[in-house]
Amino acid sequence: xxxxxxxxxxxxxxxxxxxxxxxxxxxxxxxxxxxxxxxxxxxxxxxxxxxxxxxxxxxxxxxxxxxxxxxxxxxxxxxxxxxxxxxxxxxxxxxxxxxxxxxxxxxxxxxxxxxxxxxxxxxxxxxxxxxxxxxxxxxxxxxxxxxxxxxxxxxxxxxxxxxxxxxxxxxxxxxxxxxxxxxxxxxxxxxxxxxxxxxxxxxxxxxxxxxxxxxxxxxxxxxxxxxxxxxxxxxxxxxxxxxxxxxxxxxxxxxxxxxxxxxxxxxxxxxxxxxxxxxxxxxxxxxxxxxxxxxxxxxxxxxxxxxxxxxxxxxxxxxxxxxxxxxxxxxxxxxxxxxxxxxxx
Ligand code: DOR
Ligand code: ZN
Numbered sequence: 001x002x003x004x005x006x007x008x009x010x011x012x013x014x015x016x017x018x019x020x021x022x023x024x025x026x027x028x029x030x031x032x033x034x035x036x037x038x039x040x041x042x043x044x045x046x047x048x049x050x051x052x053x054x055x056x057x058x059x060x061x062x063x064x065x066x067x068x069x070x071x072x073x074x075x076x077x078x079x080x081x082x083x084x085x086x087x088x089x090x091x092x093x094x095x096x097x098x099x100x101x102x103x104x105x106x107x108x109x110x111x112x113x114x115x116x117x118x119x120x121x122x123x124x125x126x127x128x129x130x131x132x133x134x135x136x137x138x139x140x141x142x143x144x145x146x147x148x149x150x151x152x153x154x155x156x157x158x159x160x161x162x163x164x165x166x167x168x169x170x171x172x173x174x175x176x177x178x179x180x181x182x183x184x185x186x187x188x189x190x191x192x193x194x195x196x197x198x199x200x201x202x203x204x205x206x207x208x209x210x211x212x213x214x215x216x217x218x219x220x221x222x223x224x225x226x227x228x229x230x231x232x233x234x235x236x237x238x239x240x241x242x243x244x245x246x247x248x249x250x251x252x253x254x255x256x257x258x259x260x261x262x263x264x265x266x267x268x269x270x271x272x273x274x275x276x277x278x279x280x281x282x283x284x285x286x287x288x289x290x291x292x293x294x295x296x297x298x299x300x301x302x303x304x305x306x307x308x309x310x311x312x313x314x315x316x317x318x319x320x321x322x323x324x325x326x327x328x329x330x331x332x333x334x335x336x337x338x339x340x341x342x343x344x345x
Contacts, residue, residue, distance in 0.1 A: 002315045003345070004287060008307040009274055009294035011036040013136075013175050013196045013247030015266065016059060016073070018042050020327035023062045025252050028270040030063055030071040032344060034307045037136070037247070040078035040101055041110040047078050049090045052097055074098040074302075076136060080113055081120040085127040092131045098302060099136040099173065100128060104159075106142045107151075108221040109251070109265055114138075118159060122166075129170040134302070136173045139182065140222055149206075152222050153181040164189060173301070176201065176249045178222040180232035186243055187236075194301045196247025197237045199276035200267050200334055205230045216263040217332050220251065223265075237293055238286035245298035248273045254329035271333045272320060278313055278342040312345040 011029060014036040016022050029036055038059065040046035046055055052075040059073040076099045077083070077091055083100070091097040102121075103114030115121055128135060139160060140151035160174065174186055174195040186195045198220075206224040209215055218224065236244045250273065251266025258264055269276055274294065281290045299306045322337045323330040 001287065004278065004290070004313040004315075004342075005310050006291040006313070007295040008032075008034045008309050008311050009246060010034055010298050010307065011248050011250075011270075011273065012173070012245055012298040012302070013037055013039065013198075013249050014270070015039045015041070015249070015251040017252060018055070018058065021252065022059065024324070024326045024331070025250075025268070025270055026059065026062050027064045027067070029250070029273070030067040032274050032311065034070065034309075035072045035074050035304070037074045037076060037099060037302075040076045041103065041108075043110055045078040045080075045110060045113050046076070047080055047083065047113070049077070049087060049094055049097065052077055052091070053094065056096055076101050078103070078113065079115055079121060079124070079135075081116055083121065083124050085124050088124060088127045088131060088133055092133055097133075098304075099134040100124075101136045101138070103138045104140065104142050104155075107138050107140050111138070118163065125163075125167055125170060129167045132171065134171040134173055136175055139174050139177070148223055149225060152177070152179050156181060156185050160185070164193060171301075173247075176222060176247060177233065177236075178225050179229045183232045183236045183244075187241070191243075194243045194245065194297075195236075196249075196298075197233050197244055198247060198249045199269050199273060199280060200224070200249075201230065201233055202237060202280035203276060216258045216260070217267065217334070217336070219258075219263055219265055220249070220267045221265040234280065234284050238281055238284045238289045240289050240292060242292075242297045242300060244293065245301065246277060246294045247298075252326060252331050254326055255323065255332050256329060258332065267334045268324075268331055269334045271324060272335070272340060274311070274313065274344060275340050275342045276334065279340060282342070313342045314345050315341060316343045317341050318343050
């Protein structure tokens with residue numbers, strides 16, 4: 001197969017940042033995808049509808065001319081201990097906000113304002129359930145006593161499973177799942193529970209963090225896991241199951257912020273997002289399953305129409321640049337200076 005044509009995909013989990021950084025990274029996503037669920041972990045976080053709508057305007061203004069009408073940012077609200085139920089009503093009425101993001105406080109980048117105790121959010125979650133506003137979950141506990149590689153599994157047991165029980169009508173996206181445990185949980189859960197999977201968790205296991213030395217550009221959260229988990233993710237992504245769909249979690253940080261004594265979590269993958277997924281699907285001999293995963297399952301879950309136009313991927317070697325410009329800094333992409341064998345036409 002030399003050309004693969006698929007319905008234009010959507011990215012159901014993306015970090016676009018703001019200002020000059022937004023302008024630097026947005027074109028890569030807008031070129032490939034029709035829509036993206038935009039994460040709200042800015043500084044300060046996007047906690048109100050007004051903030052989300054203003055952020056949406058900044059994203060639209062930053063779009064390249066040729067994608068002005070071709071790309072739609074799908075906004076999210078950042079859940080805090082104090083998000084009032086009335087804000088959910090306003091979010092639903094706005095038509096522009098498609099999910100509310102749960103960051104356990106301290107779990108990841110800019111999550112300090114996140115939720116300290118989910119019980120504080122019950123009234124808000126109840127309205128979300130009633131109004132059919134999806135909850136998007138960063139599924140890791142923050143308990144320092146729990147090993148960093150076990151934080152997703154413990155989150156399922158302590159937080160997610162009880163949450164699903166308590167709010168049986170709430171639609172939940174378990175974001176960027178990284179373990180076999182998460183895959184199994186989502187599979188056996190009711191139909192309103194789904195999950196996104198990143199390209200980097202499909203392509204890399206935790207050895208990549210320590211290959212010949214410490215590799216800060218392979219550090220993200222949730223952290224890469226063992227090979228058995230990667231295999232479980234691949235099986236879920238390529239199995240044609242409608243509960244699993246594409247979410248890059250492309251999370252740009254400057255080279256200086258990554259290559260530091262305390263480097264930031266996040267991999268930048270937007271430069272070659274669909275090509276990276278194609279690479280993983282090809283390795284699993286499942287290129288025929290890419291379109292449903294990338295372009296159908298997410299839209300169906302979010303109850304949005306599937307896209308109508310298509311993109312084409314050519315079987316063609318190209319070398320990922322060593323770096324991209326990122327405001328006045330550098331951005332090191334995943335697979336920098338490495339040959340990829342799929343390229344968007
Ligand atoms: O690796 C990550 N980076 N994981 C997250 O959850 C947040 C993200 C970021 O915003 O940099
Ligand atoms: Zn993320």
